[in-house]
Amino acid sequence: MSRKGWRAVKEIRIADVARLAGVSTATVSRVLSDPDKVRQKTHDLVMEAVKRSGYIPNSTAQKLRTRRTMNVLVIAPRLTNPVFAEILRGVDDELTQSGYGIIIGNLDNRREREARYVDLALSRQVDGVLLLTGYIPQNGARSMRDSGLPIVAMCAAIPEEGIPNVVVQDREATRQAVEYLARLGHRRFGYISGTLSSIIEVERFAGFQEGIAAAGFSQNDFVRWEGPFVFSTGVAAAESFLQMKDRPTGIFAACDESAIGFIKRVRAERVRVPQDVSVIGFDGIEYADYTEPTLTTFRQPLHELGRVGADVLLKLMHNQMKPEHWSVRLPVTLLERETTGPVLHKDYKSLRRSTA
Amino acid sequence: MSRKGWRAVKEIRIADVARLAGVSTATVSRVLSDPDKVRQKTHDLVMEAVKRSGYIPNSTAQKLRTRRTMNVLVIAPRLTNPVFAEILRGVDDELTQSGYGIIIGNLDNRREREARYVDLALSRQVDGVLLLTGYIPQNGARSMRDSGLPIVAMCAAIPEEGIPNVVVQDREATRQAVEYLARLGHRRFGYISGTLSSIIEVERFAGFQEGIAAAGFSQNDFVRWEGPFVFSTGVAAAESFLQMKDRPTGIFAACDESAIGFIKRVRAERVRVPQDVSVIGFDGIEYADYTEPTLTTFRQPLHELGRVGADVLLKLMHNQMKPEHWSVRLPVTLLERETTGPVLHKDYKSLRRSTA
DNA sequence: TCGATTTTTGTAATCGATTACATCTTGTGA
DNA sequence: TCACAAGATGTAATCGATTACAAAAATCGA
Known part of the structure; x- marks a missing residue:
């Protein structure tokens, strides 16, 4: 009946926590993201309120404000091929550690499916893209590159300026x-x-x-x-x-x-x-x-390939390097x-x- | 240097399109989401501006306002097992059609990894959850259920009230x-x-x-x-x-x-x-x-299992049914x-x- | 042509966080 | 004790869309 019929738990906002702790929302936010900025006493007060209320920040609001989604798009030609699954494991290990999530773009060997993921990048649902394909996805006239997002090509060297390659030999x-x-x-x-x-x-x-x-x-x-x-x-x-x-x-x-x-x-x-x-x-x-x-x-070295690729992408996303400074070719045995x-x-x- | 060093393309907001078309942002929004509400002439005017500017709505802002993320979390015990990859294909087919994205939660056979995904659900980054595990993920005292999100259990029947099971026999x-x-x-x-x-x-x-x-x-x-x-x-x-x-x-x-x-x-x-x-x-x-x-x-029937599970989840998310009304057991051959x-x-x- | 009705459009509030800036506290040294 | 600096906290703007409500425009019948 109600639109929210599903929410078993009422949602707690930062304002609720602030009220509970008798401080402003700004202080609550600071306690959670930069604890050194608040007095110990206030910190404890707020944390107590957070715990009591079970507050968890709404990540969508955070994303909007900070302009970082903490998500990465991984485009794979096909999921059932164990090669990609294994690479994905490496990617996952590395990204999870840094708090990033993975949105999976499975082309299932059908190129027409790539359009959807170009739009996904264009609508800023991710902070970066890992390509396990041998090409840059397109949607009609628009390309994944138009998103301006950092992209790393894995699995195949794509000779495009500004796109680092992390591939095997x-x-x-x-x-x-x-x-x-x-x-x-x-x-x-x-x-x-x-x-x-x-x-x-x-x-x-x-x-x-x-x-x-x-x-x-x-x-x-x-x-x-x-x-x-x-x-x-x-x-x-x-x-x-x-x-x-x-x-x-x-x-x-x-x-x-x-x-x-x-x-x-x-x-x-x-x-x-x-x-x-x-x-x-x-x-x-x-x-x-x-x-x-x-x-x-x-x-x-599939797992390593995944890790290194993800690592390069992380560096790019954090502006810790220029894309042209990276191209890795891992040996095969x-x-x-x-x-x-x-x-x-x-x-x-x-x-x-x-x-x- | 600049925080936005990466953005090759300057971002176009709905206000830019509105200005370009000489209408209000409300009208632009309506053209894009509910075209019948505007006059044909205005519609064309706006679409022209959209095309010229290459505008694509910022989905994070949409999510915040509409309270729907259009993402589903799929928790799998292990990605390299082709069973899960195949189920995922079915899930993907069904969800993509309805415009939903997939966030992958790979446990890699290590249960301690589930905590992260509980938080993901709790922080409202997804609208629903598909479990390919035989249990409900926990994070300390909190469970995936506490998110209040619709959950569908696949791959194994979880005898919990309010959680539909889509499994094989x-x-x-x-x-x-x-x-x-x-x-x-x-x-x-x-x-x-x-x-x-x-x-x-x-x-x-x-x-x-x-x-x-x-x-x-x-x-x-x-x-x-x-x-x-x-x-x-x-x-x-x-x-x-x-x-x-x-x-x-x-x-x-x-x-x-x-x-x-x-x-x-x-x-x-x-x-x-x-x-x-x-x-x-x-x-x-x-x-x-x-x-x-x-x-x-x-x-x-792995692919079908994926499709049916995703379909049940879609129905739950759209409040088209009560969870207790569904439990599917597909035959194996x-x-x-x-x-x-x-x-x-x-x-x-x-x-x-x-x-x- | 005018008023009533319907349709279209605009204004401004809203979603829930972060953060620049302003203000208030606290601490320090004279 | 007071002036001033440093530190802590609060106020309010902001991110970029959607949408309730208000206002304007179009349509219609008499």
Whole structure:
């Protein structure tokens, strides 16, 4: 019936506490935010009133007055990918410590959803933005940048002035992956990529091509399968792989889920991993420890990535640094496990000869 | 230097738009929130000014005045568990449609973190709360309930008056799991549980015991391993399992991750699944499709759970219903896959005889 | 054309805190 | 004891919107 039917407890305002303590609202406010400014005796008096009344400041009013929302918007392409969940944990650890809250912007792999979050930033509901996407969200003519809020790009380097990047060494790692496969004797490669529209994929593909070149191969020595960072992309790649008469033997997947999907599918057709095909993933998600065989992959320092990104954002929000002074690239580490091995293929020897 | 160093764009207030359009702020406000109240001509005039200036209302001011934050707090025990991520997707779909934002409260399996979110509710930063936990968060003497905000319990039935439950049929499903294993001929069972402090575990354990009784077994016919809903709980259970001389043959794990951890570990010791031991999980996460062998499990309708829970909360927040009028229990479905099978044990025949 | 009625618009109070500035206390030294 | 500085407290403006109420404008019928 009443609009407030739900409020079980009547709301206590700062004026109520002031009356109870026999002081002004200004004093109550000072006691709560800057206790050194009031006499000890008054302080105790007010705190007693606060406790008795159970007063908790209305944070919306505080926000309006102080112009700080103490909230940060985190935009993620997809929540069910454990990579983002793990990064989010790191972000959360860091922000919570500083009293900031997290508003989650889940794009669910659909770019049209980003508009909503641009508006959210534009309407000042947050003090800063963390992008786990490889691009800057837009809403028609307006961009997230128009909000003037501090933004930190994570997960993919966005080459925009004034936007610090906190990322992993995607490019170097991808390059290393190819070189590693080449060292194992592979000479035909497969690359299960992300969708090319994201910068993260551009980076990784560039690294892949560098690796191909560095190992002395050419554009003709690999096939590339494209799709989002999900299991089914790997399955689709496997379908294609199984059709090929001259199959690649060294596969790099740009995410662990795709790698796992690929392996599952090819093993169903009696293709042996790693004897027939080596697979190397990227991310180092927890699942990758539990596959059979266990997945060789690059471990991203996801939790740390989250912490560092959040830390950079905090510094920006507190004007403790200029955005151009920060760009962090965290190293990834290769976890050599069971899905990669030397080529056992019939033309292995001829390869050895040619590269030796 | 300046406090506002960051704001690239100067902020436009409703007064600026009013001046630009030559009307009062009240009229601008009406155009934006209730266009039927103004003349067409004025409407166009104002909209023109809005567009030209790029005005977007300051939502904090709106919140203060209207006393609605348009935010909902979602408390999850752990973000990296895909179960919660999937539920969150459903919640997000539903809430976004109604213009609500999500503030994420990640407990990360540490109960001491809940205090912060109680305060968040108490300070009116949200209009409602969704609990994916099996209990009501506390902060010292104060509880989430004291906020007077509408709360919906998901993931586990919380038997508190005034709190609607939107849950799955945990108890029934667990019971079915045991009966299913019994039908396959198993007579010694293992139960990999959650931690008993959560109501969700209490429910599932009750269902498990019901199943045991219904199939004609007793408390002595099963072992129970306890731990949080993570991979390593399953691994630990497996370690214990491997030590036993009279091993159970039918294992129910209260979450897929534990089931997967268990299987991985026992297979490493050449225990065959399902020939030596059958395992059945609970959740139906995507990853369970990609294990080897594929995991038999109960699929929770996670996305729907999220949607329904959010929908119930929306109705409560809009005073469209009384909390006591709602309690939803969604069914789970058994996915029979490869980790379960009939007992092939030496004493299988004697069992057949005894139950025939 | 005029008055009554309806519709549109404007004025100013309001939401609940923070904080600049003014005022009142207290403390110190002569 | 008094003047003055330093410290504590109070008064009132402020953040930026919404909205009750008042006032003005438009509409209508006679």
